[in-house]
């Protein structure tokens with residue numbers, strides 16, 4: 143049965159790959175049929191196993207019991223056929239609208255062919271034109287979120303119906319099942335509580351620097367930061383505005399994008415560089431099929447899902463990445479992220495199919511990022527010729543730590559709120575007429591950002607993010623950004639690159655390159671797949687069984703001290719407040735003059751208010 147399982151699994155993954163790589167009606171039909179066939183097989187397989195196994199909960203063998211436990215969750219395959227067909231079509235349609243969205247150029251309304259990758263990504267990264275950034279952000283949301291709001295209504299109903307058929311109250315609870323902990327949400331809240339002070343110090347510093355660049359009329363002293371000035375379509379990390387916030391200019395820049403371009407880097411070379419790091423750790427090389435079938439550059443002349451992804455075709459041989467790779471440092475990090483998934487696939491490919499997943503989904507997201515923590519160090523970038531010299535002085539250190547914080551610390555509130563919002567939507571705590579303003583409540587409260595133009599319930603801004611349109615859970619990334627530092631610390635100690643008692647070997651300078659001790663330890667943990675509960679996998683690698691925010695704070699300690707001191711020196715207020723109505727529940731149509739004023743009567747409507 144396991145072999146048949148992988149045959150059905152192979153078929154549906156191949157059909158999904160063909161559609162995601164070349165969006166046509168023919169490919170969509172084949173994918174839809176394969177999805178129904180796979181669901182029917184899952185149902186039949188479970189029925190036959192259950193008949194044989196009887197009360198699987200009483201089985202004495204824990205390994206077998208765990209397999210049945212996982213098999214008993216059918217997911218959306220539990221839906222009646224016509225509901226499942228509707229559900230699958232909705233998800234495919236939402237992610238297709240997202241992946242094929244195009245907008246018009248700011249200064250040339252005749253060119254309406256701009257796509258997210260690479261066009262809008264490049265504009266958001268490099269433009270410092272307030273109006274252009276506002277245009278790109280707003281028009282993207284018109285072409286994505288606004289167009290899928292109705293799909294999302296029916297999607298939520300069918301998702302919750304599926305969850306109930308699996309014994310859950312709603313889809314949010316079903317999404318948390320792989321974390322196997324009934325205190326998981328409170329554990330997450332505790333992690334965020336420990337990390338928020340560091341985030342707020344960083345927010346205050348960046349706000350001052352952006353205010354100095356764009357002027358107080360655009361970036362106020364005590365208010366939230368306008369989201370379109372942060373270098374990213376979703377303000378999910380702020381690394382692309384590093385050049386505006388560098389603490390000590392004139393030092394060697396740790397953003398090696400210019401060096402990569404100058405040295406004629408290609409996507410192929412970026413992938414080979416990443417593979418070389420994995421191999422240096424005695425981890426597994428990419429198989430031949432990987433290089434044959436992966437798509438690492440954007441193909442011209444067809445619509446496809448450009449959002450980078452890693453694929454396991456369930457046959458122990460075929461593993462691929464699809465990425466519209468741009469030659470930037472950001473994309474070099476993403477290459478490592480995706481290859482980390484492939485490494486996990488390779489390590490657990492011989493386990494029973496139910497165990498071929500991460501110890502928990504956060505583990506899967508952490509693998510590539512752990513290696514990237516070493517790659518991003520000035521020491522490593524120098525070693526691979528992307529940094530002309532390593533300046534080993536406190537100021538260069540702060541510059542480096544700030545560039546890392548702009549990617550890792552800024553991401554934390556975003557990584558947390560994405561599913562905070564969806565859990566409330568699935569549970570009904572957030573009702574449909576408040577969807578968008580509840581989103582802005584969270585964006586304001588956790589991230590301290592605001593939309594450049596007032597939002598309404600005519601918008602559906604969550605739908606402007608891939609994982610909402612494509613229905614991919616997101617708390618896995620928040621978990622990953624915490625535990626990847628715990629993994630990094632454990633590996634650095636095994637590599638002899640970090641010693642808590644040796645100040646000359648701080649955690650943020652560690653590079654585990656070529657350490658087979660570190661690589662073997664990581665590989666051993668990956669090989670477990672989800673055959674053991676994740677605290678056991680965590681303990682196997684780090685010696686502890688819990689997520690622990692103190693490690694990421696240890697990594698950034700020198701920066702935290704510097705930021706606190708710097709903010710005090712500039713008498714920056716920490717945190718944010720506003721009396722603006724960021725989102726109103728009326729259906730605000732576009733004001734003819736383009737500028738939106740606050741709602742009539744002044745009494746703020748529901749949405750982000752005085753806090």
Ligand SMILES: C[C@H](N[C@H](C(=O)O)[C@@H]1CCCN1C(=O)[C@@H](N)CC(=O)O)C(=O)N1CCC[C@H]1C(=O)O
Pocket residue numbers: 378449450451452453476479480483506507614619
């Ligand atoms: C760029 C990255 N693409 C995802 C990933 O690699 O996780 C893709 C799309 C959704 C799932 N996925 C997969 O490839 C899965 N098949 C992996 C698996 O098998 O579990 C991504 O979305 N990231 C990276 C950092 C934060 C987040 C973002 O960009 O917001």
Ligand SMILES: [Zn+2]
Pocket residue numbers: 479480483506507
């Ligand atoms: Zn990932």
